[in-house]
Amino acid sequence: MNHPRPESFGARLGAAFDAHGHLCVGIDPHEYLLSDWGLAQSATGALEFGLRVVEACAGRVGIIKPQVAFYERFGSLGFRALEDVLASARDAGLLVIADAKRGDLGSTFEAYAAAWFGADSPLEADALTVAPYMGFGSLAAPLAQAKSRGKGIFVLAATSNPEAGELQTATVSRGSQAGSSVAGSIAAAVAAYNAEHYEAERLGSIGVVIGATVDVDELGISVEGLAASPAAPVLAPGFGFQGAEAGDVRRILGASADHAIVTASRSILSAGPGGLGTAIDKQVRQVSEAYE
Numbered sequence: 432m433n434h435p436r437p438e439s440f441g442a443r444l445g446a447a448f449d450a451h452g453h454l455c456v457g458i459d460p461h462e463y464l465l466s467d468w469g470l471a472q473s474a475t476g477a478l479e480f481g482l483r484v485v486e487a488c489a490g491r492v493g494i495i496k497p498q499v500a501f502y503e504r505f506g507s508l509g510f511r512a513l514e515d516v517l518a519s520a521r522d523a524g525l526l527v528i529a530d531a532k533r534g535d536l537g538s539t540f541e542a543y544a545a546a547w548f549g550a551d552s553p554l555e556a557d558a559l560t561v562a563p564y565m566g567f568g569s570l571a572a573p574l575a576q577a578k579s580r581g582k583g584i585f586v587l588a589a590t591s592n593p594e595a596g597e598l599q600t601a602t603v604s605r606g607s608q609a610g611s612s613v614a615g616s617i618a619a620a621v622a623a624y625n626a627e628h629y630e631a632e633r634l635g636s637i638g639v640v641i642g643a644t645v646d647v648d649e650l651g652i653s654v655e656g657l658a659a660s661p662a663a664p665v666l667a668p669g670f671g672f673q674g675a676e677a678g679d680v681r682r683i684l685g686a687s688a689d690h691a692i693v694t695a696s697r698s699i700l701s702a703g704p705g706g707l708g709t710a711i712d713k714q715v716r717q718v719s720e721a722y723e
């Protein structure tokens with residue numbers, strides 16, 4: 432039987448940008464946030480937290496990013512809670528980026544892709560963050576599965592944490608990217624992959640993670656290369672709590688800002704359950720002003 436090819440992640444992301452703008456709300460049930468929200472330090476507390484964030488996001492933003500680690504810490508019950516949060520986000524029509532930062536050699540990566548992209552998987556998400564430090568080639572299986580299942584992948588290139596620069600500015604010594612920085616080589620590989628596999632699309636389905644706290648020139652990343660059609664989506668954490676301001680997104684990401692997912696977690700979540708809707712509305716306004 433012939434199954435119709437699903438709409439690509441890039442197409443769905445473009446629709447989410449058009450309908451709701453570029454803000455993505457992170458779901459990060461930190462220990463202190465569970466306390467502040469009056470929730471239990473348990474999978475049940477993390478479930479309640481996630482469901483309330485999903486409820487507040489529905490109709491306000493198009494994209495959410497649950498941080499898997501905050502569910503994983505509660506073991507199997509935490510994963511069960513995450514499954515329910517993902518199901519509720521799907522029902523609400525939100526685009527879900529699972530921030531799990533998976534990475535491994537090809538055959539093992541296939542299992543991760545089955546977990547996060549499988550149509551029958553309870554952990555099914557729209558996109559997954561992955562680590563390329565076993566080589567960009569190690570991503571071949573999840574890249575292929577993403578394409579066939581209409582999913583997206585965000586490859587870590589230049590992360591927002593201050594200690595990352597030492598490794599990510601290092602020079603690649605071999606192969607077609609010899610002489611580039613590690614971050615620049617990942618960005619170039621993603622741009623090339625989109626050009627080859629998503630050539631007919633406005634937005635490719637394979638993106639990069641570039642922290643909003645980094646200097647893309649210093650990191651050796653060509654934002655023009657990422658913005659060339661089909662543009663690579665840029666998942667940009669680091670706004671709010673880590674210091675970057677949404678109003679600066681164009682200065683920070685240059686040509687890639689038009690395809691950026693402006694991501695914030697603690698700065699919004701710290702408003703508490705009662706103030707969450709207002710905090711999201713305020714952040715949506717700030718982000719949309721930056722794009723005027």
Ligand SMILES: O=c1ccn([C@@H]2O[C@H](COP(=O)(O)O)[C@@H](O)[C@H]2O)c(=O)[nH]1
Pocket residue numbers: 457459498530589590591592640641642668669670671672673694695696697698
């Ligand atoms: O480079 C990266 C990659 C991922 N993250 C994740 O994003 C959120 C940021 O949370 P804030 O509270 O808005 O700082 C968190 O889940 C990180 O693990 C990142 O910060 N930087």
